[in-house]
Amino acid sequence: MEKKTSRRRFISSLGLAGAGAVAGVPVLMRSTANATPAILGGSKAMPAIGTSWPIFGQLEETGLMNVVKSGVWGRLADNTRTAAFEKAYAAATGAKNALAVSSGTNALFAMLGALDIGPGDEVILPPYTFIATYNVIVLNYALPVFVDTDIESFQIDARKIEAAITPATKALLPVHIGGSPFDIDAVLQISKKHNIPMLEDACQAHLAEWKGKGVGNWGLGGAFSFQATKNLNSGEGGAIISNDETFYQKCYSFHHQGQSANSAGLGTGSGTRGSNLRISEFQSSILLSQLSRLKQQTETRNANAAYLTQLLSQIPGIIPAKLYPGTTRSAYHLYMFRYDSKAFAGMSREKFVDALAAEGVFASTGYGMINKEDYVTGLAKNPHYLKIYGEKRMQQWLDQTLQTPVNDRLTTEALWFTQTMLLGPRSDMDKIAQAIRKIHNHAKKIA
Missing domain, CATH: 3.40.640.10 (Type I PLP-dependent aspartate aminotransferase-like (Major domain))
Structure with a gap:
């Protein structure tokens, strides 16, 4: 998978199981958590995940x-x-x-x-x-x-x-x-x-x-x-x-x-x-026609996302994106989370994505630093913009555009699952969590 995969290209192209719950959060089963990751020769967590897209009839x-x-x-x-x-x-x-x-x-x-x-x-x-x-x-x-x-x-x-x-x-x-x-x-x-x-x-x-x-x-x-x-x-x-x-x-x-x-x-x-x-x-x-299915699909995504967040929040180094308090419903076009390599024995994000893919769970590294791409920074030298704003203003604009330290960090930690991965049964969420837990427990060997 490319280091920076676009959302469209990616879309085109954890050890967890329910064993009761503490305060509403499922308890991890040690047997699945200790299973060998697929990248080390073990069985895949899930041969298939999510739903083909689009759904039509x-x-x-x-x-x-x-x-x-x-x-x-x-x-x-x-x-x-x-x-x-x-x-x-x-x-x-x-x-x-x-x-x-x-x-x-x-x-x-x-x-x-x-x-x-x-x-x-x-x-x-x-x-x-x-x-x-x-x-x-x-x-x-x-x-x-x-x-x-x-x-x-x-x-x-x-x-x-x-x-x-x-x-x-x-x-x-x-x-x-x-x-x-x-x-x-x-x-x-x-x-x-x-x-x-x-x-x-x-x-x-x-x-x-x-x-x-x-x-x-x-x-x-x-x-x-x-x-x-x-x-x-x-x-x-x-x-x-x-x-x-x-x-x-x-x-x-x-x-x-x-x-x-x-x-x-x-x-x-x-x-x-x-x-x-x-x-x-x-x-x-x-x-x-598609609109007739949207409400039910949205409810399914939200239910699965809430459950998945409970599961992933138990795994060190996996940080689901927070929802602001005013959010009463997300569309969950993307399930976004951050990956902390320190909790995975220093395993690179790219290696983690490869290990997930071996389990049958596909993730994207998401957007890059678009404000630092040549496509964007080149605006400072665009002749039309120089004619309108002048060289001094465009240099000021460029200097300001490059100053996004938090976003720079986010783009090195971010991971996505797509909306189709949230349309399957709840058991798919267990399998995603199982895959990530397996990788976490064997991180040093994988890294």
Whole structure:
């Protein structure tokens, strides 16, 4: 496995057993804990884990054939599959408005377009995220301002946001990474104090909740992705939800070549810019079918994740990501945890991943230090940015961008399991824990 595996590439591509419980936490069985790890010649903890993805059936097939036969394949009328999905998704998330678009990236892009973000503006984001969060900012020739990570939660550290705000800050773009909410109360307080809109990158966070209210509803708008690995999947696709009617209309205009939702004429809702970010009827049909399964799948993921956290918390050197107190439901697009090599006789994280893979348990090392990648740091020498901001400002930006010590550490400790691993039976969680416990108990020999 590559040292830095992207989420999409990875997805494409513990000794525990229930023996009673103490205070609700299962007790480890010594016999399985002392079993020989597969990497040393023992038996695999689990020959197969999780669920194949996507899950589909007759609903999807019938829906797609109905679209084909209708002859309406795009957003042409109010009675389309897209309109039906938008209504259903708004209901599922508890939002007043939902706007389906062609990708999660374009959901983010449309929200920034609706705010008329452009040259000279700054947008705050975390460094621990998929590159799309950065891309949509620089597509608008604004400056991405990275705020360091809270290592315990993997989320943006809300305590460090205020120090990054300048008169040029035009939006806060925190990410519900892994499908777990960032500290919404803390970020929202900063948003209101400084009168800077909060836009939620909820691309991984379908049906996640904060204090019983769906994520994406707390800021001015929220963006979701329906890319092939996501918990709600149509191959590609995305959506914006918002309870602000004016903002929703601006997003609609931006995604629809500057045209308004209520007429074929050009509007001025998103300034003087627009694009074609529309979703197709085929995607919307699949999403309607997939949506019928989402609530039950989300409940399964949460139950399995809670149980797995109980198990893994007993193993020295394995630290599950914390959920903030306001979290009433995570999407668990990713099950995130940290690995402390010192508790495993100095075994490298890469060797630990190999030992897990030998057990039939596949983990990813997750995101790298994207703010230190050439793709990002090269912005300091981009001729368009130099023309807009000047060499001195871009050097200042680069110096600031590189200062994320907590995120640097996180990217050397982080590990992920994917959402499909949480869709199996509870016994799968026991087997994951069994695999990790076996490796822990034989760490010195493996290392």
